[in-house]
Amino acid sequence: MRLVVLGLSITSSWGNGHATTFRALLRGMAARGHEVSFLERDVPWYAANRDLPEPPFCRTFLYGEPGELKERFAGLVADADTVMVGSYVPDGIEVAAWACATARGVTAFYDIDTPVTLAALERGECAYLAPGLIPGFDLYLSFTGGPVLERLEKVWGARAARPLYCSVDTDAYRPTGQKPRLALGYLGTYSPDRQPGLDSLLLEPARRCPKLRFAVAGPQYPAEIAWPANVERTEHLPPAAHPGFYGAQLFTLNVTRADMRAAGHAPSVRLFEAAACGVPVISDRWPGIEELFRPGEEILLAERPEEVVALLQELPEERRRAIGAAARERVLRAHGAEARAGELETWLEEARRARPGAGRPAA
Incomplete structure (x- = not known):
């Protein structure tokens, strides 16, 4: 057509x-x-x-x-x-x-x-x-x-x-094979209604885990945000750099805007991008997410900082890899x-x- x-x-x-x-x-x-x-x-x-x-x-x-x-x-x-x-x-x-x-x-x-x-x-x-x-x-x-x-x-x-x-373009987004150097990363433009989730699920875990490294990439974040010393900031990453950014992480964070979280059934592209790269996603909860990825098997859900900290510190490496691989298979099958x-x-x-x-x- x-x-x-x-x-x-x-x-x-x-x-x-x-x-x-x-x-x-x-x-x-x-x-x-x-x-x-x-x-x-x-x-x-x-x-x-x-x-x-x-x-x-x-x-x-x-x-x-x-x-x-x-x-x-x-x-x-x-x-x-x-x-x-x-x-x-x-x-x-x-x-x-x-x-x-x-x-x-x-x-x-x-x-x-x-x-x-x-x-x-x-x-x-x-x-x-x-x-x-x-x-x-x-x-x-x-x-x-x-x-x-x-x-x-x-x-x-x-x-x-x-x-x-x-x-997601599954030809462009795939595992990079690099050794992760970041415990958790987030990719997204600043949004006032998304910032509380980012504060709770990434910045607070960073404060509690000073020996781990974190990263936030995206434009328009206010100058007054107090970034912990172990959080790397990148103003903008072009799409060609996204797979490398995800591949550097043990886990990727997904945070949803308030209106979309309330409505549910509203996945962000970062869910599919990170999963296509074989990187397990830690996401906030919203209705319908289980229709896209199976919680605990293809995605990890968290609502509080201590839940994120527990995943970063306690999840066995073998299980982490298995969740990332299962998420990639789901993307290849249904979300490409x-x-x-x-x-x-x-x-x-x-x-x-x-x-x-x-x-x-x-x-």
């Missing part, structure tokens, strides 16, 4: 988890024979930090204001078999309305921030999606599964809400880029058949 995506950014991963999601998914779509185009707003902070300026698996086009988008790419959008608009696109309400009005093929909204989106919609403060636009999409793809999907359909009028979790692309194909075909005049072969 000819797929056009209007997303936050695919060329830069700086402070932007959307990039790794789009890269894996669209690489998977290209591998399955689809023609993919990505339209991205050209903004200074991404322009200064482009770690994949020309993705080899899709055509990428940059544009300025929405007027330029409409003038240059109306034909591309109109001729596409599928047009997908992502969350957090600048001027997203205007862009989404135009995309739905211009597209002749299936239209989809890909919400990579579903609980955050719904909370903003309820407050009347969502800058990239308006309630009236939701029923206009043939398909609402959600980073969050579970009960949220029914809520999207019954409360917000989505025609078909389906889960589409993040995924091509597996997720196959799910997207299924949802898009379902949406195509539900459209008026369905039954005609796809273009």
